[in-house]
Amino acid sequence: MKKFLFILLCAFVSIGASAQDSKLTLNAGFLFPSTLNATLGYEHPLFYGNAVEVFGEVGDHWQTPVSDRFxxxxxxxxxxxxxxxxxxxxxxxxxxRFGPQFGAVQRKFFLGMEAGFEYNYVFQNGWEFAFIQKNNVNFIHGDTFRNGLLIGIKIPF
Structure with a gap:
């Protein structure tokens, strides 16, 4: 009986020690050329600190000089x-980080790939600060390259 209770206790301790939370991600930043970007996503943790994120983003290429139609x-x-x-x-x-993406630029659809690096700093309450360097390569449409920096937060739930 003692062995069974010990094994059961070890199983609960190991499950509790390896559990990670899913996170809501909010990022914003600037991309080249002249682009403002905002991203909302859901991050699901995997093993050994790896993760999968499903995201959506919006952005705007502003014109020089800035016109009335931002x-x-x-x-x-x-x-x-x-x-x-x-x-x-x-x-x-x-x-x-890398993966496929799809979207539209002014009602013209594209397929693309995203790759880059992400640094996360974890606070005591479980929230994370994220610093992201991203590179987008899009196919089928003329909005081919976008790269830049974003900062954001990750909120566990």
Missing amino acids: WKGYYWDGGVLYKHRLVRYKNGMLRF
Whole structure:
């Protein structure tokens, strides 16, 4: 009986120690060329610090000089990212992120790929600060390359 209780206790401790929370991700930043970007996503943790994220984003290519029609160069897209952990720090993690995406630029659809790096810093309450470097390559339409930096937060639930 003691062995059974010990095995059961070890199982509960190991499950509790390895459990991670799913997160709501909110990011915003600037991309080249002249683009403002906002992203909303859902991140599901996998094993060893890896994760999968389903996201949607909107953005705008502003014109020089800035005209009355700020949203003239808008776009939206969505996709799935696999995030592979490269390095784990005491309170942070560096990941390589990549995956497919699809969307539209001014009613013209495109398919694309996203790749980049993500650094996360975890606070005591479980929230995370994210610093993201992203690169988009889009096919079928002229909005071919976008790359830049975003900052954001991840809220566990």
